[in-house]
Amino acid sequence: MPVVTVLLLAAAVLVWPPKHGRHRLHAIAPTVPRARRRRPLPRPSSAVLAVAGACVGWSVLGAGGAIANAVLCVTCWRRWHSRRAVRRRAQLTEGMVGALTALVAELKIGAHPATAAERAAIDAEPQAAKAMIAVASAAKLGGEVDRVLLDKAHEEPSLRTVLARLGHAWRLSGRHGLPLAEVVDAVRRDLEERIRFTKQVHARMAGPRASAAVLATLPEVGVLLGEAMEAHPLHVLADTAIGQFALVLGALFICGGVLWSAKLTEHPVAP
Structure with a gap:
């Protein structure tokens, strides 16, 4: 008996009429739905991305990985922000x-x-x-x-x-x-x-930009090939002092090359 009472009360709550009269008016004469404005998603700052990248790098490759991944994340954020600004200006x-x-x-x-x-x-x-x-x-x-x-x-x-x-x-x-x-x-x-x-200039620079992107990914590809060949480069990078130094230095070289090639290929002229 208590179970039946609870079920009946739940059904009564489900079919209870809305509190406000405007809902009843909408049911009688439905209006045209208003277009919902899409709220822009919050964009993370470079500091937030650097901290997040450092945490991920620390968990995988230690202190050197934290520094390297933070630098890579900030560089990627700057490149995205720069390309967005160029498109907006155009x-x-x-x-x-x-x-x-x-x-x-x-x-x-x-x-x-x-x-x-x-x-x-x-x-x-x-x-x-x-x-x-x-x-x-x-x-x-x-x-x-x-x-x-x-x-x-x-x-x-x-x-x-x-x-x-x-x-x-x-x-x-x-x-x-x-x-x-x-x-x-x-x-x-x-x-x-x-x-x-x-x-015209940006179209002609498509080839150099693609070459720069390929060159930036070659070190990562080399590390993956080394792991596939059981050379264990990740062990060297994560557990040795020379590996940690090489990891940070390599990340700095990659980011410097990406930013310099972007300066040469994406900002030759401005309208």
Whole structure:
């Protein structure tokens, strides 16, 4: 009898109506579900990765392994962060080119700079739209648009060069009476050529980047081959003083080569 009572109480709890009336209203007239915003995942810092890598290295190869693995983890994190920054800068520059294209088109048909900037901001990328809105606000109030652009350049490091060029071009147009549309169009064409040249250079550097990646993995492959041949290189690296020193020195050489090759192959030019 107590078991039946407990089951009935559990069933009553399951079918109990919701407490808030809004749930009943949703059941009667369901609304369109709102799109959930994806929260960005927390990114670990280089210090956290270094500590985690050191713990793993210590458990496998001792003190030398801790130092070597920490250096490798920090280097990998820096490489990922650097490549992400390069891609972001390229995307923002391309978005700014699109906004300048719309701005020039509006200026050429005789629109006021404030109106042209507002229309250019409609379909622009978020960062480019912010710049166009700042231009429109300054132009409406009769302010110094070039100074606004130069101030905006310091707020967005990825667009610092682009906004600085646009600000200087705007100042040149106002100081010497040059057609604003032609001056801005010159900045746009220059950015397009820089983007095209940068893409060509990065494409030609794909081979050297692949070679650098292969060279960076050769020491690890050699250690694995030594273990397969029963030469026990891991024992030498983990249990001898010369092995610990060689492990740290090898990791430093690998990381130095990776960073130097990245500097030579991934940052030859910047749009």
